[in-house]
Amino acid sequence: MDSLTQETLRKIQSVVIDQIRKEPVKSVDHITDRISYEDFFVKYLLPNRPCLLSSYVTAEWRSVKEWVKEDGQPNLDFLASNFGDALVPVADCNKVQYYAQPKTDMKLVNYIEYWKDHISKGHKSKEGCLYLKDWHFVHVFTEYQAYETPVYFTSDWLNEFWDLRSDRTDDDYRFVYMGPKGSWTPFHADVFRSFSWSANICGRKKWLLFPPGEERHLKDHLGNLPYDVTSCELHDGKKYPNYKNACQPFEVVQEAGEVIFVPSGWHHQVYNLEDTISINHNWLNGCNIDIMWEFLQQELCTIQKSISDCIDMEGWHNQCQLIMKASTGIDYAEFFLFLHIIASHRLQLLRRCSRQMSEQVVSKSSDLDQLKHDNTHDDDSVSKLNYEHTKSLEVCKTQKLSGELPTTENSKSLCEDDTSTRLLSGTFESMAIKEISACQRLPDACRESVWHAVFDIDQVKKILECLMKNEEFQELESSVLCDDPKQIYRNICDALNEYSL
Numbered sequence: 001m002d003s004l005t006q007e008t009l010r011k012i013q014s015v016v017i018d019q020i021r022k023e024p025v026k027s028v029d030h031i032t033d034r035i036s037y038e039d040f041f042v043k044y045l046l047p048n049r050p051c052l053l054s055s056y057v058t059a060e061w062r063s064v065k066e067w068v069k070e071d072g073q074p075n076l077d078f079l080a081s082n083f084g085d086a087l088v089p090v091a092d093c094n095k096v097q098y099y100a101q102p103k104t105d106m107k108l109v110n111y112i113e114y115w116k117d118h119i120s121k122g123h124k125s126k127e128g129c130l131y132l133k134d135w136h137f138v139h140v141f142t143e144y145q146a147y148e149t150p151v152y153f154t155s156d157w158l159n160e161f162w163d164l165r166s167d168r169t170d171d172d173y174r175f176v177y178m179g180p181k182g183s184w185t186p187f188h189a190d191v192f193r194s195f196s197w198s199a200n201i202c203g204r205k206k207w208l209l210f211p212p213g214e215e216r217h218l219k220d221h222l223g224n225l226p227y228d229v230t231s232c233e234l235h236d237g238k239k240y241p242n243y244k245n246a247c248q249p250f251e252v253v254q255e256a257g258e259v260i261f262v263p264s265g266w267h268h269q270v271y272n273l274e275d276t277i278s279i280n281h282n283w284l285n286g287c288n289i290d291i292m293w294e295f296l297q298q299e300l301c302t303i304q305k306s307i308s309d310c311i312d313m314e315g316w317h318n319q320c321q322l323i324m325k326a327s328t329g330i331d332y333a334e335f336f337l338f339l340h341i342i343a344s345h346r347l348q349l350l351r352r353c354s355r356q357m358s359e360q361v362v363s364k365s366s367d368l369d370q371l372k373h374d375n376t377h378d379d380d381s382v383s384k385l386n387y388e389h390t391k392s393l394e395v396c397k398t399q400k401l402s403g404e405l406p407t408t409e410n411s412k413s414l415c416e417d418d419t420s421t422r423l424l425s426g427t428f429e430s431m432a433i434k435e436i437s438a439c440q441r442l443p444d445a446c447r448e449s450v451w452h453a454v455f456d457i458d459q460v461k462k463i464l465e466c467l468m469k470n471e472e473f474q475e476l477e478s479s480v481l482c483d484d485p486k487q488i489y490r491n492i493c494d495a496l497n498e499y500s501l
Contacts, residue, residue, distance in 0.1 A: 003037055003038070003449035003451070003452045004037075004038060004041065004449055004451045004452045004455055005038065005449065005451060006451050008038050008041070008042065008451075009451050009454065009455055011042075012042075012046065012455065015046075017046055017047075017287075017290075020046065020047045021047055021048045021212075023047065024211075025049055025050070025211060025250070027250070028050045028051060028052060028209065028250050028252050029044075029049075029050075029051040029052070030051070030052045030054070031051055031052065031053050031054060032054045033054075034056060035152075037151050037152060040152045041152075041287070044152075044261060044263075045152075045195075045285075045287040045288075046287050048212070048263040048264055048265070048266075048287075048288065048291075049263060050209055050250070050252075050260070050261055050262055050263055050266060051260075051261050052252060052254060052258055052259070052260050052261075053150070053152075053258060053259040053260075053261070054257075054258060055255070055256070055257025055258055057150050057199070057257075057258075057259050058147070058199050058200075058201070058257045058258075058259060059257065060148075061146065061147040061148065061199075061201070062144075062145055062146055062147070063146040063147050063201050063277075063279065064201055064202075064257065066078055067079060067146075067201050067202065067277055068201060068202040068256075068277075072202055072256060073202065073275060074115075074178070074202055074203070074275055074276075074277050076112045076115060076116060079108065079112060079178075080108065080109045080112040080113075083108050083137075083140075083141065084107065084108050084109030084112065085107060085108070085109065086107065086108045086135075086140055086141075087105050087106070087107060087108075088105065088106065088107070088108050088111060088132050088135045089103045089104075089105055089132070089133055089134055089135060090103060090104055090105070090106055090111055090130050090131065090132050090133070091103045091130070091131045091132075091133045092104075092128060092129075092130060092131075093128070093129040093130070093131050093182070093183050093184055094128040094129055096227060099186070099224075099225075099227050100186065101131070101133075101185075101186065103133070108132075111130070111132055111178075114127055114130060115130075115178075115180055115275075118130075118180050119180065119275065123180055123181050123182055129179075129180065129182050129183050130179075130180075130183070131177070131178075131179040131180075131183035131184070131185075131272075132176075132177065132178040132179060133175070133177055133179075133185070134175045134177075135175060135176045135177070135178075136171065136172055136174065136175065137174070137175070137176040137279075138172065138174045139171070139172055139174075146176075146279065147199070147279055149281065150197070150199075150259060152197075152261070153195075153197050153261075153281060153283060155285040155286070155452065155456075156281070156283040156284070156285065157283070157284045157285050157286075157289070157338070157342050157456075158173050158192070158194060158282060158283045158284040159172055159173055159174060159281070159283060160341075160342065160345070161338050161341050161342065164341060173191070173194070173281060173282040173283065174279075174280075174281050175279070175280045175281070176277070176278070176279055176280075177198075177276075177277070177278045177279075177280060178276070178277045178278075179272050179275075179276060180272070180275050181272060181273065181274050181275055181276075182271075182272065183271075183272045183276075184269070184270060184271045184272065185269065185270045186227050186228060186269060187218075187225060187226055187227065187228065187229040187267060187268070187269045188225075188267065188268070188269075189215070189265055189266065189267045189268075190262065190264075190282050191282050191329065192282075192284065192292045192295060192296075192328075192329070192330070193264045193265045193288070193291045193292055193294075193295040194264060194282040194283055194284050194288070194292065195261070195262065195263060195264055195282070195283050195284065195285075195287075195288055196261075196262045196280060196281065196282050196283070197259055197260065197261050197262070197280065197281050197283070198254075198259065198260050198262070198278050198279070198280040199257075199258070199259040199278060199279045199280075200254050200255065200256050200257060200258055200259075200276060200277075200278050201256070201257075201277040201278060201279060202256050202275075202276065202277050203256060203272060203273070203274040203275055203276025203277060203278075204253060204254060204255055204256065204272075204273040204274045204276065205253070205254040205260075205270055205271065205272055205273060205276060205278070206251065206252070206253050206254075206270070206271045206273055207250075207251070207252040207253075207254060207260060207262075207268055207269075207270050208229060208230070208249040208250075208251055208268060208269045208270075209249055209250040209251075209252065209262070209266050209267075209268045210229075210246075210247070210249050210250075210266065210267045210268065211247070211250075211266060212264070212265035212266060214246060214247055214267070215267045216242065217242040217243060217245045217246035217247075218234070218240070218242075218243060218246055218267075219240070219242065220239050220240050221238070221239055221240070221241060225267075226240075228269070229249070229267075229269050230269070249269075253273070263288075264288040264291040264292075265291060265295075285456070286455055286456045286458075286459035286460075287459075289339075289459055289460070289463055290459070290462070290463060293335075293463050293466065293467070296324075296328065296330070296332070296335060297470075299324060299327070299328050300320060300321075300324050300332075300472060303320050303323050303324055303327070304320055307319070307320070307323070317472065317475040317476075320472075321333070321472075321476070332467075332470075332472060332473050332476060333476055333480045333481055333482075335467075336467060336473070336481060336482065336485060337481075337482045339460050339463060339464060339467075339488075340482055340483055340488055342456065342460060343456075343457050343460045343488060343491075343492055346453035346456050346457050347457065347491055347492070347495055349450065349453050350450055350453055350454070350457075350495050350498070350499065351495075353450055354498070450499065451499075454495075454496065454499045457492050457495060457496065458492075458496060460492060461489065461492045461493065461496065464485060464488065464489050464492070465489070467485065468485050468486070468489070
């Protein structure tokens with residue numbers, strides 16, 4: 001099963017995640033053989049360790065078959081003819097603007113024309129090196145199944161939440177990148193300190209990866225991170241006084257078809273060694289939600305220090321939250337909404353699972369009672385149904401302990417008929433959240449095992465405990481919160497008690 005078992009969850013409960021994260025990484029594993037979801041979860045997600053997956057993951061993707069020519073080069077004609085009218089964001093790798101590469105929008109067909117010309121001139125066209133980045137391809141071409149998210153990355157809270165945002169219909173954290181040889185991405189860590197995965201459809205990339213904490217040695221005397229971590233400027237001891245203490249980065253060359261997993265807080269810089277197309281996701285789940293929460297606290301602290309001279313002004317705390325939303329992309333109220341949505345989906349699944357299994361037992365019990373009062377049946381029939389009823393109780397107990405979903409004909413309704421109207425309407429309406437079936441939004445790995453849902457809500461519970469004790473969260477007016485945090489916490493505790501380990 002590509003999910004979590006009760007045994008694995010028990011082992012997870014017995015370890016201190018912070019401790020295993022601190023264990024030094026000596027190399028980036030190259031996984032050449034298929035690995036189970038559980039193994040990947042335990043070896044890479046929980047410890048926050050990078051790895052490289054071989055091309056068996058992407059071999060059957062439509063994009064691999066249609067976007068690449070037989071010689072391994074990008075099929076630019078196919079891309080232009082099928083997606084050419086799409087407007088795409090293009091970065092200029094030769095320019096710097098606010099520690100980033102400035103972007104402009106252009107039609108894909110025009111970018112393809114540039115790319116062809118750039119190749120014909122030995123990758124030295126007058127326009128310079130332009131890189132198509134952060135294209136929300138899935139949102140634009142919803143019917144074109146370019147790829148299937150590898151099972152290891154399907155527990156994706158970030159996109160699960162973002163897909164419910166009716167105010168952000170053109171946005172998500174799923175991207176397509178296309179660029180010529182020499183295009184690159186400057187030094188950075190990913191949004192919200194999320195995980196990321198990147199699959200090369202064609203071409204090759206070089207990754208420079210720095211473990212969490214090493215970035216502090218790379219800051220200049222003003223506290224700024226470098227734009228280009230390979231710049232000779234970093235050897236200037238006056239400007240970069242701690243660079244001499246920095247470790248050497250892990251250098252990973254990613255071949256066509258391979259998928260790299262970049263953990264939370266690993267700063268990195270990336271180069272396209274050839275004309276390259278890749279598919280990238282940013283994502284969060286129960287393995288790194290605490291890292292996101294720590295990051296948000298640090299961001300708010302930085303903002304508060306920057307406007308500390310205005311602390312006596314009315315609404316100062318609210319102003320800090322507004323600045324945080326503008327600079328980071330999320331504030332504390334929306335972070336709580338995020339946790340609420342994730343927990344609600346999984347609580348619904350657990351409730352429906354319990355109810356379905358109880359209905360099986362009640363049905364068998366009713367049949368038995370009816371038969372006992374029917375004198376036309378012999379003792380053998382009663383004994384047979386007694387046996388079936390006892391067996392049903394045992395099966396339901398086993399299903400609950402193993403984390404399997406019920407397998408009756410009606411069990412399909414777990415993922416079809418239970419909309420989140422009650423949970424996601426009302427106060428949620430002002431937050432622009434769509435009403436949608438909770439189970440339809442659950443990742444495959446979670447749908448396949450209630451123990452993954454148990455793990456998820458247990459992680460939400462831990463963050464809620466911290467959030468409710470946080471002074472800045474307590475400053476928020478109740479009107480900006482989607483629900484009562486204490487009630488959500490109680491609901492989670494009740495569910496965890498039912499599925500206690």
